Amino acid sequence: MPSRFRFDVLAKAGYTARGVVFILVAGLALFSGVTGGQPEMKSALLTLLGQPFGRVWVGLIGLGLLGFIAWRLAQSLADSDGHGSGRKGLTVRSALFGSAAIYLGLAVYALGHALFFAGGDQESGEKGLAEWIMSKPFGSYLAIAVGIGFIVGGVVTAYKGLTRKFERYLRIPDRNRVLTLICIYGLVARGAVFVIIGILFAYAGFRVDPEQAGSISDALEWLRQLPFGSILYIAVAAGIAAFGIYNLVEARYRVVRGPDLTAVKQPISRRKSDPTQPARPN
Numbered sequence: 001m002p003s004r005f006r007f008d009v010l011a012k013a014g015y016t017a018r019g020v021v022f023i024l025v026a027g028l029a030l031f032s033g034v035t036g037g038q039p040e041m042k043s044a045l046l047t048l049l050g051q052p053f054g055r056v057w058v059g060l061i062g063l064g065l066l067g068f069i070a071w072r073l074a075q076s077l078a079d080s081d082g083h084g085s086g087r088k089g090l091t092v093r094s095a096l097f098g099s100a101a102i103y104l105g106l107a108v109y110a111l112g113h114a115l116f117f118a119g120g121d122q123e124s125g126e127k128g129l130a131e132w133i134m135s136k137p138f139g140s141y142l143a144i145a146v147g148i149g150f151i152v153g154g155v156v157t158a159y160k161g162l163t164r165k166f167e168r169y170l171r172i173p174d175r176n177r178v179l180t181l182i183c184i185y186g187l188v189a190r191g192a193v194f195v196i197i198g199i200l201f202a203y204a205g206f207r208v209d210p211e212q213a214g215s216i217s218d219a220l221e222w223l224r225q226l227p228f229g230s231i232l233y234i235a236v237a238a239g240i241a242a243f244g245i246y247n248l249v250e251a252r253y254r255v256v257r258g259p260d261l262t263a264v265k266q267p268i269s270r271r272k273s274d275p276t277q278p279a280r281p282n
Contacts, residue, residue, distance in 0.1 A: 007074055011256045014068020017061045018103070019247030024048060026241035029220055030234065038217045039237070045110050055114045062110030065103050071256070072100035080257045081169065095153060130204050130213035140205045143213075147202025154194025161187025166246075170253045179249055186246035189239020193219045216240070 021041055028047065029039035049058050074080040076097035083089035133143045160166055161184045172179050193216055200214025200222070214222065223232045 007071060007080070008256045010067035011071035011254060012067075012251045013064040014066075014071050015247045015251035015254060017064025018068055019244045019251065020061060021045070021065075021106075022244030022247065023241055024244075025216060026237050026244060029216075029237035029240065039220060039240075040215055040217050041106055042109060043217075045106075045113065049113055058110050059114030062107050062114055065107035065110060069100045069104050069107060072096050072103070076100065082257075130201060130210035134205070134208060134210050140208045143205030143210075144202045145205075147198045147200070147205060150198025150201055151195050152198075154191040154196075154198060156191070157194055158188045158191025161185070161191065169255050170250065171255060172249065172253050182242050183246045183249055185239055186241075186243030189236050190243040192236055193240065196222055 021044055024044035024047065025039050025041060028044055045058050045061065048054055048061075051057070071080075075083075076093040079085075079089070079093060083092045130143055130146075133139050133146060136142065164180070164184065166183060166187065167180070170183075172183075196219035197214050197216070200212060200218055204210055204212035204214075220233055220237060223229055223236055226232060
């Protein structure tokens with residue numbers, strides 16, 4: 001029970017921190033004309049840093065994100081959500097592991113600024129990732145593959161919202177349809193942003209130019225250039241806020257199953273007590 005409780009706390013703190021970050025990003029997007037900030041995660045943290053007790057809030061977000069990373073590792077490596085070891089399960093768990101890696105960079109950025117006023121690079125994570133990938137052999141092809149991965153992830157995220165598959169892990173009160181609709185809206189908007197980021201990332205690989213890789217800000221700006229772009233921009237920016245609220249809903253109602261080591265420890269202890277007993281196949 002203690003290990004499960006600790007992961008419950010880590011996961012809920014992590015979802016809360018991620019929710020706050022996305023709500024701040026949406027605020028920057030919707031009020032960029034007033035605030036002048038770019039709707040990016042790092043910009044959101046820097047904006048919060050300039051507020052009263054900003055270092056405290058940013059530090060708490062950084063710590064919360066570390067909890068989120070621990071939870072993502074439990075989901076991916078220990079399969080806490082029970083996705084299994086089949087092709088589909090391993091694909092989902094790989095994506096969860098990638099999420100842990102992405103948020104590790106943001107957590108380090110937040111804690112660095114909270115503790116040391118670190119300058120740091122404010123370039124979007126996507127451009128930095130594209131630059132790193134393209135510095136490797138066959139990097140442009142790998143960048144295109146990563147872009148396709150973003151696109152697939154976006155489609156899956158939107159599908160998760162539209163089919164309400166997220167309810168498998170949530171215990172939202174039955175009568176609270178408003179929260180359910182907000183979750184659907186947020187997941188669809190987040191999926192749309194993922195798809196656009198994937199298109200821009202793949203295009204950067206095609207052009208062999210990491211500067212062409214897109215972030216949330218670039219995705220929103222791309223939408224603004226389309227017919228009825230201003231309406232689409234506002235709709236997706238509000239959807240990012242809804243995704244932030246979705247994370248807060250997860251912090252409240254998410255079913256968290258911490259990694260259970262009992263199943264691992266028992267076979268080991270049995271083999272130690274009886275060396276002739278064969279290992280149980282997976």
